[in-house]
Amino acid sequence: xxxxxxxxxxxxxxxxxxxxxxxxxxxxxxxxxxxxxxxxxxxxxxxxxxxxxxxxxxxxxxxxxxxxxxxxxxxxxxxxxxxxxxxxxxxxxxxxxxxxxxxxxxxxxxxxxxxxxxxxxxxxxxxxxxxxxxxxxxxxxxxxxxxxxxxxxxxxxxxxxxxxxxxxxxxxxxxxxxxxxxxxxxxxxxxxxxxxxxxxxxxxxxxxxxxxxxxxxxxxxxxxxxxxxxxxxxxxxxxxxxxxxxxxxxxxxxxxxxxxxxxxxxxxxxxxxxxxxxxxxxxxxxxxxxxxxxxxxxxxxxxxxxxxxxxxxxxxxxxxxxxxxxxxxxxxxxxxxxxxxxxxxxxxxxxxxxxxxxxxxxxxxxxxxxxxxxxxxxxxxxxxxxxxxxxxx
Numbered sequence: 001x002x003x004x005x006x007x008x009x010x011x012x013x014x015x016x017x018x019x020x021x022x023x024x025x026x027x028x029x030x031x032x033x034x035x036x037x038x039x040x041x042x043x044x045x046x047x048x049x050x051x052x053x054x055x056x057x058x059x060x061x062x063x064x065x066x067x068x069x070x071x072x073x074x075x076x077x078x079x080x081x082x083x084x085x086x087x088x089x090x091x092x093x094x095x096x097x098x099x100x101x102x103x104x105x106x107x108x109x110x111x112x113x114x115x116x117x118x119x120x121x122x123x124x125x126x127x128x129x130x131x132x133x134x135x136x137x138x139x140x141x142x143x144x145x146x147x148x149x150x151x152x153x154x155x156x157x158x159x160x161x162x163x164x165x166x167x168x169x170x171x172x173x174x175x176x177x178x179x180x181x182x183x184x185x186x187x188x189x190x191x192x193x194x195x196x197x198x199x200x201x202x203x204x205x206x207x208x209x210x211x212x213x214x215x216x217x218x219x220x221x222x223x224x225x226x227x228x229x230x231x232x233x234x235x236x237x238x239x240x241x242x243x244x245x246x247x248x249x250x251x252x253x254x255x256x257x258x259x260x261x262x263x264x265x266x267x268x269x270x271x272x273x274x275x276x277x278x279x280x281x282x283x284x285x286x287x288x289x290x291x292x293x294x295x296x297x298x299x300x301x302x303x304x305x306x307x308x309x310x311x312x313x314x315x316x317x318x319x320x321x322x323x324x325x326x327x328x329x330x331x332x333x334x335x336x337x338x339x340x341x342x343x344x345x346x347x348x349x350x351x352x353x354x355x356x357x358x359x360x361x362x363x364x365x366x367x368x369x370x371x372x373x374x375x376x377x378x379x380x381x382x383x384x385x386x387x388x389x390x391x392x393x
Contacts, residue, residue, distance in 0.1 A: 228293060241333075242294070244272075
């Protein structure tokens with residue numbers, strides 16, 4: 001682990017431990033508040049003073065054990081560093097034990113069970129919560145059955161009424177606090193999920209582009225081209241591709257260096273992006289070869305755009321990058337036939353690009369359709385798009 005990663009991990013661990021200690025202190029204070037209400041009932045002779053003393057002593061002892069485990073970091077050895085299940089078992093056990101020993105104060109212990117349940121919701125799974133609910137329900141039923149005659153609401157005097165009212169509203173306040181805490185945790189989780197989503201989107205974006213030219217890389221371009229191919233087949237609409245290759249690019253790299261070569265690739269990409277529609281997609285197919293996807297574009301539209309790109313590249317002042325630098329591009333144009341596979345379309349575009357290079361480069365060549373009867377070596381089939389562009393307009 002790198003030093004920076006180690007420092008970050010230590011910081012996160014300390015923050016998590018601090019948060020767990022706050023939970024333990026809050027839990028201890030909650031039991032202290034319960035002891036106070038029990039002491040008020042004891043002052044009215046509803047229950048013995050041994051009940052609040054015993055309740056507080058056991059709660060304090062259990063809390064001290066949990067805090068000691070936390071401060072010694074023994075809790076980090078457990079699968080759940082919060083020790084939630086152990087705290088919940090202790091909480092339920094404490095309420096049920098004193099409900100059996102002091103049934104006269106039953107409402108306070110029933111409220112206590114409610115508070116422990118609210119606390120357990122924070123971290124326990126539905127399965128764990130359901131199991132604890134079932135066990136506590138059975139034990140509670142037995143205690144009620146055994147102490148049915150002693151169960152009563154302590155509300156005979158104003159102080160008893162105040163104690164009953166106070167224990168309820170303070171339990172309600174604790175429940176609201178725990179609910180608010182849950183909401184904060186949920187909001188924090190939602191925020192983390194949103195950050196994760198944005199990070200994944202960023203990773204996906206970075207994995208889909210060519211970092212040098214900021215165009216689609218081969219993998220992402222092929223995925224988009226396959227989608228467009230299927231869409232065009234369903235809608236029975238045409239689409240075209242342009243397969244483009246910068247002429248003598250290896251010579252440019254050898255003569256001017258790879259940094260200039262990179263500048264040429266970036267400038268070429270910008271020139272193409274300035275020329276195409278927002279619905280068109282440019283991808284770097286490899287090295288100095290680029291592919292342009294033109295949705296809902298037939299042969300004529302592909303011819304016009306290809307020639308426009310060729311002219312724009314040829315007329316660009318490349319001397320701004322390097323003295324005497326000149327760059328041209330050869331382009332193969334292919335329009336998809338209805339029964340054609342994507343790989344065959346790209347192959348035809350690549351063959352048309354090869355013809356353009358054979359014919360002297362710096363020109364565009366239209367690919368033959370699969371069902372055309374013309375041979376590749378016939379004069380009409382080898383006609384460049386520069387000638388077709390001129391004759392069309």
